[in-house]
Amino acid sequence: MVSPTEYLPKSYRPRVSTYWWLARWAYLKFILREASCVFVAWTVVLTLIGIRALTRGPADYTEFEKWLRQPIPLALNIISFFFVVFHAVTWFDLAPKAMAVRLRGKRLPSVAIATPNYVVWIAISAAVAWILLRG
Amino acid sequence: MKKRSNEPLLWMLFSAGGVVAALLMPIHLLLFGLAFPLGWLQSPSRDELLILVRHPVARIYLLLLCSLPWFHWAHRFRFTLYDGLQIKHLNELINVFCYGGAVVGTVVAVYFVSQIS
Amino acid sequence: MANRITLQITRYHPGHDEKPRLETYEVPLRKEWVVLDALNYIKDYLDGSLSFRWSCRMGVCGSCGMTVNGVPKLTCATFVSDYAPGPVRIEPLKHFPVLRDLVVDTSDFLVKLAKSKPWIIRSVNKSLEEEYLQTPEQLEAYKQFSMCINCMLCYAACPVYGLDPLFSGPAAIALAQRYNMDSRDEGAGKRLDILSHHDGIWACTFVGECTKVCPKNVDPASAIQQYKLTASLEWVKSFVLPRGGQ
Numbered sequence: 001m002v003s004p005t006e007y008l009p010k011s012y013r014p015r016v017s018t019y020w021w022l023a024r025w026a027y028l029k030f031i032l033r034e035a036s037c038v039f040v041a042w043t044v045v046l047t048l049i050g051i052r053a054l055t056r057g058p059a060d061y062t063e064f065e066k067w068l069r070q071p072i073p074l075a076l077n078i079i080s081f082f083f084v085v086f087h088a089v090t091w092f093d094l095a096p097k098a099m100a101v102r103l104r105g106k107r108l109p110s111v112a113i114a115t116p117n118y119v120v121w122i123a124i125s126a127a128v129a130w131i132l133l134r135g
Numbered sequence: 136m137k138k139r140s141n142e143p144l145l146w147m148l149f150s151a152g153g154v155v156a157a158l159l160m161p162i163h164l165l166l167f168g169l170a171f172p173l174g175w176l177q178s179p180s181r182d183e184l185l186i187l188v189r190h191p192v193a194r195i196y197l198l199l200l201c202s203l204p205w206f207h208w209a210h211r212f213r214f215t216l217y218d219g220l221q222i223k224h225l226n227e228l229i230n231v232f233c234y235g236g237a238v239v240g241t242v243v244a245v246y247f248v249s250q251i252s
Numbered sequence: 253m254a255n256r257i258t259l260q261i262t263r264y265h266p267g268h269d270e271k272p273r274l275e276t277y278e279v280p281l282r283k284e285w286v287v288l289d290a291l292n293y294i295k296d297y298l299d300g301s302l303s304f305r306w307s308c309r310m311g312v313c314g315s316c317g318m319t320v321n322g323v324p325k326l327t328c329a330t331f332v333s334d335y336a337p338g339p340v341r342i343e344p345l346k347h348f349p350v351l352r353d354l355v356v357d358t359s360d361f362l363v364k365l366a367k368s369k370p371w372i373i374r375s376v377n378k379s380l381e382e383e384y385l386q387t388p389e390q391l392e393a394y395k396q397f398s399m400c401i402n403c404m405l406c407y408a409a410c411p412v413y414g415l416d417p418l419f420s421g422p423a424a425i426a427l428a429q430r431y432n433m434d435s436r437d438e439g440a441g442k443r444l445d446i447l448s449h450h451d452g453i454w455a456c457t458f459v460g461e462c463t464k465v466c467p468k469n470v471d472p473a474s475a476i477q478q479y480k481l482t483a484s485l486e487w488v489k490s491f492v493l494p495r496g497g498q
Contacts, residue, residue, distance in 0.1 A: 011349035037211035077168030088157035098477035125162035142454035143487035
Protein backbone atom coordinates (compact mmCIF):
# COMPACT_ATOMS: atom_id res chain seq x y z
CA MET A 1 0.00 0.00 0.00
CA VAL A 2 1.12 3.55 -0.65
CA SER A 3 2.27 5.20 2.57
CA PRO A 4 1.13 8.74 3.31
CA THR A 5 3.74 11.33 2.45
CA GLU A 6 3.81 15.10 2.37
CA TYR A 7 2.43 15.13 -1.17
CA LEU A 8 0.24 12.05 -0.96
CA PRO A 9 -2.10 12.15 2.02
CA LYS A 10 -3.76 9.02 3.36
CA SER A 11 -6.05 7.17 0.94
CA TYR A 12 -9.65 6.30 1.72
CA ARG A 13 -10.46 2.67 2.43
CA PRO A 14 -14.08 1.85 3.30
CA ARG A 15 -14.85 -1.29 5.31
CA VAL A 16 -16.89 -4.00 3.57
CA SER A 17 -20.42 -4.20 4.99
CA THR A 18 -21.56 -7.35 6.78
CA TYR A 19 -24.46 -7.35 4.31
CA TRP A 20 -22.27 -7.17 1.20
CA TRP A 21 -24.07 -10.24 -0.12
CA LEU A 22 -27.39 -8.39 -0.33
CA ALA A 23 -26.04 -5.74 -2.69
CA ARG A 24 -26.28 -7.87 -5.85
CA TRP A 25 -28.54 -10.75 -6.85
CA ALA A 26 -25.45 -12.69 -8.00
CA TYR A 27 -23.94 -12.39 -4.54
CA LEU A 28 -27.18 -13.52 -2.88
CA LYS A 29 -27.41 -16.53 -5.21
CA PHE A 30 -23.85 -17.37 -4.24
CA ILE A 31 -24.61 -17.23 -0.51
CA LEU A 32 -27.74 -19.37 -1.01
CA ARG A 33 -25.63 -21.90 -2.87
CA GLU A 34 -23.16 -21.94 0.01
CA ALA A 35 -26.01 -22.15 2.54
CA SER A 36 -27.23 -25.32 0.81
CA CYS A 37 -24.41 -27.13 2.62
CA VAL A 38 -26.39 -26.81 5.86
CA PHE A 39 -29.28 -28.70 4.27
CA VAL A 40 -26.85 -31.27 2.91
CA ALA A 41 -25.67 -31.81 6.49
CA TRP A 42 -29.30 -32.06 7.65
CA THR A 43 -29.95 -34.76 5.04
CA VAL A 44 -27.07 -36.79 6.48
CA VAL A 45 -28.53 -36.36 9.96
CA LEU A 46 -31.96 -37.39 8.71
CA THR A 47 -30.51 -40.47 7.01
CA LEU A 48 -28.61 -41.46 10.16
CA ILE A 49 -31.74 -41.05 12.29
CA GLY A 50 -33.56 -43.25 9.78
CA ILE A 51 -30.89 -45.94 9.83
CA ARG A 52 -30.90 -45.95 13.63
CA ALA A 53 -34.69 -46.22 13.75
CA LEU A 54 -34.56 -49.00 11.21
CA THR A 55 -32.08 -51.11 13.18
CA ARG A 56 -33.66 -50.53 16.58
CA GLY A 57 -37.00 -52.22 16.00
CA PRO A 58 -40.41 -52.01 14.29
CA ALA A 59 -41.86 -49.64 16.89
CA ASP A 60 -38.94 -47.20 16.49
CA TYR A 61 -39.25 -47.21 12.71
CA THR A 62 -43.00 -46.62 12.82
CA GLU A 63 -42.34 -43.68 15.17
CA PHE A 64 -39.79 -42.34 12.68
CA GLU A 65 -42.24 -42.59 9.79
CA LYS A 66 -44.87 -40.84 11.88
CA TRP A 67 -42.40 -38.10 12.83
CA LEU A 68 -41.65 -37.48 9.14
CA ARG A 69 -45.31 -36.64 8.64
CA GLN A 70 -45.33 -33.94 11.36
CA PRO A 71 -45.54 -30.38 9.99
CA ILE A 72 -42.15 -29.12 11.20
CA PRO A 73 -40.00 -32.05 10.00
CA LEU A 74 -42.01 -32.14 6.79
CA ALA A 75 -41.53 -28.42 6.14
CA LEU A 76 -37.82 -28.74 6.90
CA ASN A 77 -37.51 -31.64 4.48
CA ILE A 78 -39.39 -29.79 1.74
CA ILE A 79 -37.06 -26.81 2.12
CA SER A 80 -34.07 -29.15 2.25
CA PHE A 81 -35.20 -30.81 -0.96
CA PHE A 82 -35.17 -27.50 -2.83
CA PHE A 83 -31.76 -26.57 -1.46
CA VAL A 84 -30.32 -30.00 -2.26
CA VAL A 85 -31.63 -29.76 -5.83
CA PHE A 86 -30.17 -26.23 -6.03
CA HIS A 87 -26.86 -27.67 -4.87
CA ALA A 88 -27.00 -30.42 -7.50
CA VAL A 89 -27.85 -28.04 -10.36
CA THR A 90 -25.20 -25.48 -9.45
CA TRP A 91 -22.68 -28.29 -8.91
CA PHE A 92 -23.23 -29.88 -12.33
CA ASP A 93 -23.16 -26.49 -14.05
CA LEU A 94 -19.95 -25.34 -12.34
CA ALA A 95 -17.89 -28.52 -11.94
CA PRO A 96 -16.95 -28.63 -15.66
CA LYS A 97 -15.11 -25.32 -15.20
CA ALA A 98 -12.46 -27.16 -13.24
CA MET A 99 -11.71 -29.44 -16.14
CA ALA A 100 -10.27 -28.21 -19.42
CA VAL A 101 -11.26 -31.12 -21.64
CA ARG A 102 -9.83 -30.91 -25.11
CA LEU A 103 -11.08 -32.74 -28.15
CA ARG A 104 -8.96 -32.44 -31.31
CA GLY A 105 -7.25 -29.35 -29.88
CA LYS A 106 -10.38 -27.33 -29.14
CA ARG A 107 -11.65 -26.93 -25.62
CA LEU A 108 -15.09 -28.45 -25.10
CA PRO A 109 -17.75 -26.00 -23.91
CA SER A 110 -18.94 -26.49 -20.33
CA VAL A 111 -22.31 -27.78 -21.46
CA ALA A 112 -20.61 -30.76 -23.12
CA ILE A 113 -19.49 -31.94 -19.69
CA ALA A 114 -22.47 -30.71 -17.72
CA THR A 115 -24.96 -32.65 -19.85
CA PRO A 116 -23.45 -36.11 -19.12
CA ASN A 117 -23.50 -35.13 -15.43
CA TYR A 118 -27.23 -34.52 -15.60
CA VAL A 119 -27.76 -37.79 -17.49
CA VAL A 120 -25.86 -39.72 -14.81
CA TRP A 121 -27.85 -37.89 -12.11
CA ILE A 122 -31.16 -38.88 -13.64
CA ALA A 123 -29.99 -42.45 -14.25
CA ILE A 124 -28.79 -42.93 -10.67
CA SER A 125 -31.92 -41.33 -9.23
CA ALA A 126 -34.08 -43.62 -11.36
CA ALA A 127 -32.07 -46.65 -10.26
CA VAL A 128 -32.42 -45.75 -6.56
CA ALA A 129 -36.14 -45.14 -6.97
CA TRP A 130 -36.59 -48.45 -8.81
CA ILE A 131 -34.71 -50.38 -6.10
CA LEU A 132 -36.83 -48.81 -3.36
CA LEU A 133 -40.19 -48.99 -5.09
CA ARG A 134 -40.21 -52.37 -6.77
CA GLY A 135 -41.47 -53.89 -3.52
CA MET B 136 11.18 -26.33 -1.50
CA LYS B 137 8.66 -24.34 0.47
CA LYS B 138 6.07 -26.56 2.08
CA ARG B 139 2.83 -26.52 0.15
CA SER B 140 -0.53 -26.25 1.81
CA ASN B 141 -2.60 -29.31 2.76
CA GLU B 142 -5.73 -27.52 1.57
CA PRO B 143 -5.87 -29.85 -1.48
CA LEU B 144 -6.96 -32.71 0.79
CA LEU B 145 -9.80 -30.65 2.24
CA TRP B 146 -10.83 -29.48 -1.21
CA MET B 147 -10.85 -33.02 -2.59
CA LEU B 148 -13.00 -34.21 0.32
CA PHE B 149 -15.29 -31.24 -0.28
CA SER B 150 -15.55 -32.16 -3.95
CA ALA B 151 -16.21 -35.86 -3.26
CA GLY B 152 -18.89 -34.94 -0.74
CA GLY B 153 -20.39 -32.51 -3.22
CA VAL B 154 -20.65 -35.17 -5.92
CA VAL B 155 -22.26 -37.69 -3.54
CA ALA B 156 -24.70 -35.07 -2.27
CA ALA B 157 -25.57 -33.87 -5.76
CA LEU B 158 -26.16 -37.33 -7.21
CA LEU B 159 -27.93 -39.05 -4.34
CA MET B 160 -29.56 -36.60 -1.98
CA PRO B 161 -32.28 -35.20 -4.24
CA ILE B 162 -33.86 -38.62 -4.85
CA HIS B 163 -33.44 -39.68 -1.21
CA LEU B 164 -35.11 -36.53 0.08
CA LEU B 165 -37.79 -36.68 -2.57
CA LEU B 166 -38.75 -40.21 -1.54
CA PHE B 167 -38.14 -40.37 2.20
CA GLY B 168 -38.83 -36.70 2.98
CA LEU B 169 -41.80 -36.02 0.72
CA ALA B 170 -43.24 -38.89 -1.34
CA PHE B 171 -43.49 -41.54 1.38
CA PRO B 172 -44.69 -39.31 4.28
CA LEU B 173 -47.21 -37.57 2.02
CA GLY B 174 -48.40 -40.87 0.61
CA TRP B 175 -47.62 -40.06 -3.02
CA LEU B 176 -45.81 -43.38 -3.34
CA GLN B 177 -45.96 -46.63 -1.38
CA SER B 178 -43.09 -46.73 1.08
CA PRO B 179 -41.17 -49.98 1.37
CA SER B 180 -41.82 -51.75 4.66
CA ARG B 181 -39.23 -52.01 7.42
CA ASP B 182 -38.59 -55.65 6.53
CA GLU B 183 -38.02 -54.80 2.86
CA LEU B 184 -35.65 -51.96 3.80
CA LEU B 185 -33.70 -54.20 6.17
CA ILE B 186 -33.17 -56.75 3.41
CA LEU B 187 -31.86 -53.93 1.20
CA VAL B 188 -29.49 -52.35 3.73
CA ARG B 189 -28.00 -55.65 4.87
CA HIS B 190 -26.40 -56.09 1.43
CA PRO B 191 -22.67 -55.21 1.60
CA VAL B 192 -22.97 -52.84 -1.36
CA ALA B 193 -25.81 -51.04 0.44
CA ARG B 194 -23.67 -50.67 3.55
CA ILE B 195 -20.86 -49.07 1.56
CA TYR B 196 -23.43 -46.88 -0.22
CA LEU B 197 -24.84 -45.68 3.11
CA LEU B 198 -21.36 -45.12 4.52
CA LEU B 199 -20.43 -42.92 1.57
CA LEU B 200 -23.77 -41.11 1.71
CA CYS B 201 -23.35 -40.33 5.43
CA SER B 202 -19.62 -39.53 5.58
CA LEU B 203 -18.36 -37.62 2.53
CA PRO B 204 -21.13 -34.98 2.56
CA TRP B 205 -20.03 -34.08 6.13
CA PHE B 206 -16.74 -32.90 4.64
CA HIS B 207 -18.57 -31.05 1.91
CA TRP B 208 -20.55 -29.21 4.61
CA ALA B 209 -17.44 -28.61 6.73
CA HIS B 210 -15.42 -26.94 3.94
CA ARG B 211 -18.28 -24.84 2.58
CA PHE B 212 -19.54 -23.81 6.01
CA ARG B 213 -16.04 -22.78 7.05
CA PHE B 214 -15.80 -20.37 4.11
CA THR B 215 -19.36 -19.15 4.67
CA LEU B 216 -18.34 -18.21 8.22
CA TYR B 217 -15.23 -16.46 6.89
CA ASP B 218 -17.01 -14.48 4.17
CA GLY B 219 -20.60 -14.30 5.33
CA LEU B 220 -20.05 -13.45 8.96
CA GLN B 221 -16.52 -12.06 8.48
CA ILE B 222 -15.15 -13.93 11.48
CA LYS B 223 -12.00 -15.19 9.80
CA HIS B 224 -9.94 -14.16 12.81
CA LEU B 225 -11.61 -17.04 14.65
CA ASN B 226 -10.32 -19.42 12.01
CA GLU B 227 -8.77 -21.93 14.42
CA LEU B 228 -12.06 -22.33 16.24
CA ILE B 229 -13.95 -22.53 12.95
CA ASN B 230 -11.65 -25.23 11.57
CA VAL B 231 -12.00 -27.38 14.69
CA PHE B 232 -15.78 -26.97 14.66
CA CYS B 233 -16.15 -27.75 10.96
CA TYR B 234 -13.61 -30.47 10.26
CA GLY B 235 -13.79 -31.86 13.76
CA GLY B 236 -17.54 -31.98 13.38
CA ALA B 237 -17.19 -33.83 10.08
CA VAL B 238 -14.92 -36.41 11.69
CA VAL B 239 -17.38 -36.90 14.56
CA GLY B 240 -20.23 -37.18 12.06
CA THR B 241 -18.31 -39.82 10.12
CA VAL B 242 -17.62 -41.82 13.29
CA VAL B 243 -21.34 -41.73 14.12
CA ALA B 244 -22.17 -42.87 10.58
CA VAL B 245 -19.72 -45.79 10.81
CA TYR B 246 -21.22 -46.78 14.16
CA PHE B 247 -24.84 -46.65 12.98
CA VAL B 248 -24.14 -48.52 9.75
CA SER B 249 -22.20 -51.16 11.70
CA GLN B 250 -25.32 -51.68 13.83
CA ILE B 251 -27.21 -53.00 10.79
CA SER B 252 -27.49 -56.72 11.37
CA MET C 253 -34.16 10.32 -26.32
CA ALA C 254 -33.51 13.38 -24.15
CA ASN C 255 -30.39 15.32 -24.99
CA ARG C 256 -28.93 15.69 -21.47
CA ILE C 257 -28.15 13.21 -18.73
CA THR C 258 -27.14 13.59 -15.07
CA LEU C 259 -23.98 12.00 -13.72
CA GLN C 260 -23.28 11.56 -10.02
CA ILE C 261 -19.54 11.28 -9.60
CA THR C 262 -17.42 10.53 -6.55
CA ARG C 263 -15.19 13.39 -5.52
CA TYR C 264 -12.52 12.94 -2.89
CA HIS C 265 -9.81 15.43 -2.13
CA PRO C 266 -7.42 13.77 0.34
CA GLY C 267 -6.43 15.99 3.20
CA HIS C 268 -9.48 18.21 2.64
CA ASP C 269 -12.39 15.75 2.55
CA GLU C 270 -12.87 13.33 5.40
CA LYS C 271 -14.51 10.89 3.01
CA PRO C 272 -15.72 10.78 -0.59
CA ARG C 273 -18.94 12.52 -1.64
CA LEU C 274 -21.04 12.52 -4.79
CA GLU C 275 -21.12 15.55 -7.03
CA THR C 276 -23.70 16.03 -9.76
CA TYR C 277 -22.94 17.08 -13.32
CA GLU C 278 -25.17 17.41 -16.35
CA VAL C 279 -23.70 16.45 -19.70
CA PRO C 280 -24.99 16.06 -23.25
CA LEU C 281 -26.43 12.65 -24.03
CA ARG C 282 -24.84 11.61 -27.32
CA LYS C 283 -25.74 8.16 -28.56
CA GLU C 284 -22.15 7.31 -29.52
CA TRP C 285 -20.61 8.49 -26.26
CA VAL C 286 -19.06 6.14 -23.77
CA VAL C 287 -18.79 7.04 -20.08
CA LEU C 288 -15.17 8.07 -20.64
CA ASP C 289 -16.33 10.64 -23.21
CA ALA C 290 -18.72 12.08 -20.62
CA LEU C 291 -15.92 12.26 -18.02
CA ASN C 292 -13.63 14.02 -20.49
CA TYR C 293 -16.43 16.46 -21.34
CA ILE C 294 -16.74 17.31 -17.64
CA LYS C 295 -12.99 17.74 -17.32
CA ASP C 296 -12.79 19.90 -20.47
CA TYR C 297 -15.84 22.12 -19.93
CA LEU C 298 -17.33 21.80 -16.45
CA ASP C 299 -14.75 20.92 -13.82
CA GLY C 300 -11.09 20.57 -14.67
CA SER C 301 -10.27 19.23 -11.22
CA LEU C 302 -12.00 15.88 -11.82
CA SER C 303 -9.31 13.18 -11.72
CA PHE C 304 -9.52 9.80 -13.43
CA ARG C 305 -7.26 7.39 -15.30
CA TRP C 306 -7.58 6.49 -18.97
CA SER C 307 -5.34 5.85 -21.93
CA CYS C 308 -6.15 3.84 -25.05
CA ARG C 309 -9.92 4.52 -24.97
CA MET C 310 -10.45 1.24 -26.83
CA GLY C 311 -10.48 -1.49 -24.22
CA VAL C 312 -6.90 -2.78 -24.40
CA CYS C 313 -4.90 -0.87 -21.81
CA GLY C 314 -6.96 -1.61 -18.69
CA SER C 315 -6.60 1.92 -17.23
CA CYS C 316 -10.17 3.18 -17.12
CA GLY C 317 -11.86 0.68 -14.80
CA MET C 318 -14.47 2.31 -12.54
CA THR C 319 -17.75 1.41 -10.83
CA VAL C 320 -20.75 2.45 -12.96
CA ASN C 321 -24.12 2.10 -11.21
CA GLY C 322 -22.57 -0.39 -8.82
CA VAL C 323 -20.96 -2.59 -11.48
CA PRO C 324 -17.24 -2.63 -12.37
CA LYS C 325 -16.84 -1.48 -15.97
CA LEU C 326 -14.28 -0.17 -18.44
CA THR C 327 -15.57 3.36 -18.94
CA CYS C 328 -14.25 3.39 -22.50
CA ALA C 329 -16.41 0.38 -23.32
CA THR C 330 -19.63 1.40 -21.59
CA PHE C 331 -22.20 3.47 -23.46
CA VAL C 332 -23.86 6.35 -21.60
CA SER C 333 -27.07 5.86 -23.55
CA ASP C 334 -27.45 2.41 -21.98
CA TYR C 335 -28.18 4.22 -18.72
CA ALA C 336 -30.65 6.75 -20.11
CA PRO C 337 -32.57 8.57 -18.68
CA GLY C 338 -30.10 8.33 -15.80
CA PRO C 339 -28.80 9.46 -13.39
CA VAL C 340 -25.58 7.50 -13.75
CA ARG C 341 -23.44 6.96 -10.67
CA ILE C 342 -19.72 6.77 -11.30
CA GLU C 343 -17.49 5.72 -8.42
CA PRO C 344 -13.92 4.50 -8.13
CA LEU C 345 -13.14 0.82 -8.55
CA LYS C 346 -14.22 -1.08 -5.44
CA HIS C 347 -11.88 -2.84 -3.00
CA PHE C 348 -8.93 -0.54 -3.70
CA PRO C 349 -7.88 2.45 -1.59
CA VAL C 350 -9.08 5.70 -3.17
CA LEU C 351 -6.26 8.16 -3.80
CA ARG C 352 -8.34 10.96 -5.32
CA ASP C 353 -11.77 11.20 -6.99
CA LEU C 354 -11.91 8.16 -9.29
CA VAL C 355 -8.24 7.18 -8.97
CA VAL C 356 -7.38 4.12 -6.88
CA ASP C 357 -4.14 2.73 -5.49
CA THR C 358 -3.26 -0.29 -7.60
CA SER C 359 -0.06 -1.29 -5.77
CA ASP C 360 -1.62 -4.32 -4.05
CA PHE C 361 -2.56 -5.84 -7.39
CA LEU C 362 0.87 -5.14 -8.89
CA VAL C 363 2.61 -6.80 -5.95
CA LYS C 364 0.40 -9.88 -6.27
CA LEU C 365 0.84 -10.01 -10.02
CA ALA C 366 4.61 -10.06 -9.62
CA LYS C 367 4.32 -12.89 -7.09
CA SER C 368 2.69 -15.05 -9.77
CA LYS C 369 5.90 -14.79 -11.81
CA PRO C 370 4.05 -13.93 -15.02
CA TRP C 371 6.94 -14.67 -17.39
CA ILE C 372 8.44 -17.73 -19.07
CA ILE C 373 10.58 -19.62 -16.58
CA ARG C 374 13.08 -22.07 -18.03
CA SER C 375 16.16 -23.79 -16.68
CA VAL C 376 17.93 -23.11 -20.00
CA ASN C 377 16.79 -20.29 -22.25
CA LYS C 378 17.19 -20.71 -25.99
CA SER C 379 19.67 -18.47 -27.72
CA LEU C 380 18.43 -15.61 -29.88
CA GLU C 381 19.06 -17.65 -33.04
CA GLU C 382 16.79 -20.50 -31.94
CA GLU C 383 12.99 -20.54 -32.02
CA TYR C 384 10.42 -21.97 -29.64
CA LEU C 385 8.01 -24.00 -31.75
CA GLN C 386 4.40 -24.06 -30.66
CA THR C 387 1.47 -25.74 -32.38
CA PRO C 388 -1.97 -24.06 -32.62
CA GLU C 389 -3.22 -26.54 -30.00
CA GLN C 390 -0.43 -25.57 -27.61
CA LEU C 391 -1.26 -21.91 -28.12
CA GLU C 392 -4.94 -22.54 -27.58
CA ALA C 393 -4.16 -24.16 -24.23
CA TYR C 394 -3.28 -20.80 -22.64
CA LYS C 395 -4.47 -18.17 -25.10
CA GLN C 396 -7.70 -17.30 -23.31
CA PHE C 397 -5.85 -16.49 -20.08
CA SER C 398 -3.31 -14.37 -21.96
CA MET C 399 -6.04 -11.89 -22.94
CA CYS C 400 -5.94 -10.26 -19.51
CA ILE C 401 -5.36 -6.50 -19.70
CA ASN C 402 -4.79 -6.08 -15.94
CA CYS C 403 -7.83 -3.82 -15.60
CA MET C 404 -8.68 -5.15 -12.11
CA LEU C 405 -12.44 -5.24 -12.70
CA CYS C 406 -12.29 -8.82 -11.40
CA TYR C 407 -10.77 -7.64 -8.12
CA ALA C 408 -13.54 -5.08 -7.77
CA ALA C 409 -16.17 -7.77 -8.34
CA CYS C 410 -14.62 -10.45 -6.11
CA PRO C 411 -16.21 -10.43 -2.63
CA VAL C 412 -13.41 -12.60 -1.25
CA TYR C 413 -10.83 -9.99 -2.24
CA GLY C 414 -13.01 -7.31 -0.72
CA LEU C 415 -13.16 -9.18 2.57
CA ASP C 416 -9.61 -10.54 2.62
CA PRO C 417 -7.03 -8.21 1.08
CA LEU C 418 -4.42 -10.96 1.40
CA PHE C 419 -6.15 -13.01 -1.32
CA SER C 420 -4.05 -13.18 -4.48
CA GLY C 421 -7.07 -12.40 -6.59
CA PRO C 422 -8.49 -13.59 -9.93
CA ALA C 423 -6.16 -11.93 -12.45
CA ALA C 424 -2.92 -12.84 -10.65
CA ILE C 425 -3.96 -16.49 -10.51
CA ALA C 426 -5.30 -16.56 -14.07
CA LEU C 427 -2.02 -15.11 -15.32
CA ALA C 428 -0.06 -17.70 -13.36
CA GLN C 429 -2.14 -20.35 -15.14
CA ARG C 430 -1.43 -18.62 -18.48
CA TYR C 431 2.25 -19.36 -17.98
CA ASN C 432 1.71 -22.77 -16.38
CA MET C 433 -0.18 -23.87 -19.50
CA ASP C 434 2.42 -22.40 -21.90
CA SER C 435 4.43 -25.21 -23.47
CA ARG C 436 7.57 -23.07 -23.34
CA ASP C 437 7.35 -22.65 -19.57
CA GLU C 438 8.96 -24.85 -16.92
CA GLY C 439 7.98 -22.81 -13.86
CA ALA C 440 4.70 -24.46 -12.82
CA GLY C 441 6.29 -25.90 -9.68
CA LYS C 442 7.64 -22.54 -8.54
CA ARG C 443 4.27 -20.87 -9.03
CA LEU C 444 2.48 -23.69 -7.23
CA ASP C 445 4.75 -23.18 -4.20
CA ILE C 446 3.56 -19.59 -3.99
CA LEU C 447 -0.11 -19.95 -4.97
CA SER C 448 -1.13 -23.26 -3.36
CA HIS C 449 -1.68 -21.38 -0.15
CA HIS C 450 -4.71 -20.45 1.92
CA ASP C 451 -4.46 -16.88 0.64
CA GLY C 452 -3.73 -18.08 -2.87
CA ILE C 453 -5.99 -20.33 -4.88
CA TRP C 454 -7.56 -21.93 -1.80
CA ALA C 455 -9.20 -18.71 -0.64
CA CYS C 456 -11.35 -18.68 -3.78
CA THR C 457 -14.90 -19.91 -3.22
CA PHE C 458 -15.91 -19.80 -6.90
CA VAL C 459 -18.36 -16.94 -6.63
CA GLY C 460 -17.80 -16.46 -10.36
CA GLU C 461 -18.33 -12.69 -10.48
CA CYS C 462 -14.80 -12.17 -11.76
CA THR C 463 -15.64 -14.02 -14.97
CA LYS C 464 -18.90 -12.09 -15.32
CA VAL C 465 -17.27 -8.66 -15.29
CA CYS C 466 -14.13 -9.51 -17.30
CA PRO C 467 -14.18 -7.38 -20.48
CA LYS C 468 -11.82 -9.73 -22.34
CA ASN C 469 -13.52 -13.09 -21.61
CA VAL C 470 -10.50 -14.41 -19.74
CA ASP C 471 -12.73 -16.53 -17.45
CA PRO C 472 -10.45 -16.27 -14.39
CA ALA C 473 -12.88 -18.36 -12.32
CA SER C 474 -12.29 -21.30 -14.62
CA ALA C 475 -8.52 -20.73 -14.49
CA ILE C 476 -8.61 -20.87 -10.70
CA GLN C 477 -10.72 -24.04 -10.54
CA GLN C 478 -8.43 -25.74 -13.07
CA TYR C 479 -5.50 -24.65 -10.95
CA LYS C 480 -7.14 -26.17 -7.84
CA LEU C 481 -7.48 -29.48 -9.67
CA THR C 482 -3.85 -29.36 -10.84
CA ALA C 483 -2.68 -28.47 -7.33
CA SER C 484 -4.67 -31.36 -5.88
CA LEU C 485 -3.19 -33.84 -8.35
CA GLU C 486 0.30 -32.52 -7.56
CA TRP C 487 -0.46 -32.92 -3.85
CA VAL C 488 -1.48 -36.55 -4.35
CA LYS C 489 1.60 -37.13 -6.52
CA SER C 490 3.84 -35.73 -3.79
CA PHE C 491 2.79 -38.59 -1.53
CA VAL C 492 2.75 -41.32 -4.13
CA LEU C 493 5.96 -40.14 -5.81
CA PRO C 494 8.14 -38.28 -3.35
CA ARG C 495 10.90 -36.12 -4.78
CA GLY C 496 8.68 -35.31 -7.77
CA GLY C 497 9.03 -38.68 -9.45
CA GLN C 498 12.74 -38.28 -10.04
